[in-house]
Amino acid sequence: QQQVKQSPQSLIVQKGGISIINCAYENTAFDYFPWYQQFPGKGPALLIAIRPDVSEKKEGRFTISFNKSAKQFSLHIMDSQPGDSATYFCAARESDKLIFGTGTRLQVFP
Amino acid sequence: GAGVSQSPSNKVTEKGKDVELRCDPISGHTALYWYRQSLGQGLEFLIYFQGNSAPDKSGLPSDRFSAERTGGSVSTLTIQRTQQEDSAVYLCASSLVRTGGGEQYFGPGTRLTVT
Numbered sequence: 001q002q003q004v005k006q007s008p009q010s011l012i013v014q015k016g017g018i019s020i021i022n023c024a025y026e027n028t029a030f031d032y033f034p035w036y037q038q039f040p041g042k043g044p045a046l047l048i049a050i051r052p053d054v055s056e057k058k059e060g061r062f063t064i065s066f067n068k069s070a071k072q073f074s075l076h077i078m079d080s081q082p083g084d085s086a087t088y089f090c091a092a093r094e095s096d097k098l099i100f101g102t103g104t105r106l107q108v109f110p
Numbered sequence: 111g112a113g114v115s116q117s118p119s120n121k122v123t124e125k126g127k128d129v130e131l132r133c134d135p136i137s138g139h140t141a142l143y144w145y146r147q148s149l150g151q152g153l154e155f156l157i158y159f160q161g162n163s164a165p166d167k168s169g170l171p172s173d174r175f176s177a178e179r180t181g182g183s184v185s186t187l188t189i190q191r192t193q194q195e196d197s198a199v200y201l202c203a204s205s206l207v208r209t210g211g212g213e214q215y216f217g218p219g220t221r222l223t224v225t
Contacts, residue, residue, distance in 0.1 A: 006152075032212040034212055034213070036216075041218065042218055043114070043201050043203070043216030043217050043218050043219055044153070044201075044216050045215075045216065046213050046214070046215075049212060049213070089152060089153065093212050096141065096158065096160065097143075097155055097158055097166065098143075098153075098155070098212070098214065099155070100145075100152040100153040100154075100155075101152055102151060102152040103151075103152050
C-alpha cells in the first residue's frame with residue numbers, strides 16, 4: 001500500500017513556466033512534509049519542507065502548498081529553468097522515518 | 111565539510127553471491143538510514159539506526175538483508191545470496207537527531223547489478 005501518492009510521473013515544462021507536482025497521503029500521523037530534488041547519479045537533496053500547521057511556504061522560486069483537510073500538498077516551481085530538470089520526490093515523516101512518493105521526472109526545455 | 115560517502119559506487123555480482131555496501135555518514139549525525147531505489151521507483155526504506163538504540167529493521171525485504179553500524183558511525187549493508195531482483199541503487203542518508211529525521215543528507219548511492 002502506497003502511503004504517499006505522487007503525480008504526475010513525468011512533467012515537461014517550457015522555460016519560464018510553472019511546474020506543479022502533487023502528493024496525497026492518508027496517514028494523519030505524518031508531521032513533516034519535505035520535498036527532495038535528485039539529479040542523475042546523485043543522491044536526493046532536501047529542497048523545501050513544510051509542517052502541517054502551515055498552509056504555504058515559499059523559498060525563492062519554490063513554494064509548497066499544503067491542504068490539511070484534503071491531505072494533499074504540492075510543489076510549485078515558478079519561472080522554471082532548464083537547471084531545474086531533475087526528479088522530485090515528496091515525502092512524509094512519521095516516527096523519525098520518511099515515506100517517499102514515487103517521484104516526478106521534470107524536464108524544462110529552453 | 112564532507113558529506114555522506116558510500117562505497118563502492120558500482121558493484122556487479124553474480125546471483126547467489128554475498129555483497130557488502132558501506133556508508134560513512136556525516137560526522138556528528140547520530141541517525142543513519144538505508145534506502146533502496148529501483149529504476150523508476152521511489153525510495154524504499156530499509157533500515158534506520160539512531161544512536162545506541164536497537165535499529166528499526168521494519169523495511170528489510172527479507173532475511174537475506176542485514177545491516178550493522180559500528181561505533182555509531184560507519185554502517186554496512188549486507189545482502190546474502192543475491193537475487194536479480196536485488197539490482198537497484200542503495201542509498202544511505204544521515205541526519206541530526208534534533209531534526210527528527212526530516213532533514214536527511216544522502217550519499218551518492220551504490221548501484222548494485224546482479225547478473
